[in-house]
Amino acid sequence: MEVVDISKVLNIAEGFVKAGAKWHFHMLQPGCMFNGRPQNAFVIEDVSEGNSYISYSIAPHDDLRNACESILGSTPDMPQTDLSEDETALISHAKDLRKAKKDWHYHSLDPKCEFNEKEDKWTFIFESEESGDVREMFYDSEPHSLITELDKLKS
Ligand SMILES: [Zn+2]
Numbered sequence: 078m079e080v081v082d083i084s085k086v087l088n089i090a091e092g093f094v095k096a097g098a099k100w101h102f103h104m105l106q107p108g109c110m111f112n113g114r115p116q117n118a119f120v121i122e123d124v125s126e127g128n129s130y131i132s133y134s135i136a137p138h139d140d141l142r143n144a145c146e147s148i149l150g151s152t153p154d155m156p157q158t159d160l161s162e163d164e165t166a167l168i169s170h171a172k173d174l175r176k177a178k179k180d181w182h183y184h185s186l187d188p189k190c191e192f193n194e195k196e197d198k199w200t201f202i203f204e205s206e207e208s209g210d211v212r213e214m215f216y217d218s219e220p221h222s223l224i225t226e227l228d229k230l231k232s
């Protein structure tokens with residue numbers, strides 16, 4: 078993963094778009110299991126070519142996230158399915174953490190993502206740094222319903 082200056086990230090992302098690449102990005106906060114530094118990290122990955130870039134900054138770059146989301150375009154409707162028992166348990170765990178004012182975040186990693194150790198599965202990772210809690214679940218397709226429910230708790 079190549080380290081680049083934060084000012085280059087949007088240009089690189091636009092290059093991905095021009096090349097018709099399949100790409101995505103991650104914002105990694107300090108303490109995240111994928112972030113080895115005490116800064117905020119912004120990662121963009123071209124999963125068609127296997128190129129990825131990382132940029133570190135003191136403050137999180139919400140502006141860059143918004144820009145990346147807008148050039149990625151709207152995602153097609155995400156089909157919702159019934160929640161599994163494990164998912165329901167995770168959602169209530171997330172609610173409890175929120176009540177206790179403990180932060181959490183999640184990653185939904187597509188099979189080609191550099192952070193995903195499973196080559197043929199989506200990996201869903203739920204992290205709560207303060208409670209030292211990491212939960213992993215594996216899927217054949219992205220767990221939209223779980224993501225929708227967790228996002229509701231965040232807002
Ligand atoms: Zn994380």
Ligand SMILES: [Zn+2]
Binds near residue numbers: 103191192
């Ligand atoms: Zn990724």
